[in-house]
Amino acid sequence: MITAEDLTIGYPGKPLLENLSFKLGPGIHVLLGANGSGKTTLLKTIAGLIKPLNGRVVVDGIEPYSVKRRIAAGRIGYTWQDPYHGFIEARVRDEINFILETTGARGNWWIVEKLVPGELMDRDPYTLSGGEAKRVSLASVLVADQPVWLLDEPFNELDYDGVKSLLEILRDARGRGKTIIIVTHLYPLTNSLHPDKYLLITRDHGLLIDDWSRLDDELLAESGVLPRWLICGGTC
Numbered sequence: 001m002i003t004a005e006d007l008t009i010g011y012p013g014k015p016l017l018e019n020l021s022f023k024l025g026p027g028i029h030v031l032l033g034a035n036g037s038g039k040t041t042l043l044k045t046i047a048g049l050i051k052p053l054n055g056r057v058v059v060d061g062i063e064p065y066s067v068k069r070r071i072a073a074g075r076i077g078y079t080w081q082d083p084y085h086g087f088i089e090a091r092v093r094d095e096i097n098f099i100l101e102t103t104g105a106r107g108n109w110w111i112v113e114k115l116v117p118g119e120l121m122d123r124d125p126y127t128l129s130g131g132e133a134k135r136v137s138l139a140s141v142l143v144a145d146q147p148v149w150l151l152d153e154p155f156n157e158l159d160y161d162g163v164k165s166l167l168e169i170l171r172d173a174r175g176r177g178k179t180i181i182i183v184t185h186l187y188p189l190t191n192s193l194h195p196d197k198y199l200l201i202t203r204d205h206g207l208l209i210d211d212w213s214r215l216d217d218e219l220l221a222e223s224g225v226l227p228r229w230l231i232c233g234g235t236c
């Protein structure tokens with residue numbers, strides 16, 4: 001579903017990760033790495049928002065950077081780390097409808113109902129609280145129910161109810177065969193989903209891909225990622 005071939009990502013004159021080759025199929029993959037290691041850049045490159053510096057990435061049969069944005073947005077649901085970044089409409093309802101109008105998707109309104117309380121529908125997205133904005137931001141992309149989801153820090157700012165809803169949406173999506181990458185520092189929250197693999201950006205700018213069951217605290221700490229003993233104050 002996602003194939004990287006000799007892919008180098010970064011910005012002109014500033015390569016971040018070089019010569020990546022990997023294939024990811026359906027399931028849940030958790031992308032980990034220190035601040036500034038390139039997690040967001042990798043997601044944006046797969047989403048087609050940033051041009052690969054070298055090599056190529058193929059997602060669901062297309063090279064996302066080479067096709068029109070609305071074609072890529074119909075196949076790949078990329079959700080912003082900063083929810084306010086993606087807002088363009090003056091009402092939440094229009095924000096959610098925007099991607100349906102652009103991509104022609106039918107819309108999975110169950111996802112919207114799970115995340116966005118009805119009373120927010122007529123609000124201006126820029127007046128929302130951080131957590132409310134995160135809910136709307138996630139719903140306004142995932143409503144298109146694309147086969148590939150790339151979620152950048154989706155749990156940040158969500159309360160108990162929001163996290164429960166998102167986990168339910170992710171469980172349902174994985175059951176329907178989607179290919180999902182989640183960037184998160186709050187990765188113990190994904191344990192109940194039994195992720196398939198972790199992708200770890202290491203200090204030497206490599207990308208290590210392995211089974212979730214082999215996630216190792218020492219390796220995480222060496223790579224600048226919060227180890228589980230620190231997050232949970234014990235084991236988790």
Ligand SMILES: Nc1ncnc2c1ncn2[C@@H]1O[C@H](COP(=O)(O)OP(=O)(O)O)[C@@H](O)[C@H]1O
Nearest residue numbers: 011014016033034035036037038039040041042
């Ligand atoms: N447009 C840009 N031009 C140059 N450098 C950038 C640009 N955007 C991000 N960076 C830098 O690239 C590195 C990786 O950023 P990013 O992928 O956002 O990291 P993170 O792993 O925290 O998500 C950081 O050092 C960041 O400052």
Ligand SMILES: [Mg+2]
Nearest residue numbers: 039040041081
């Ligand atoms: Mg980031």
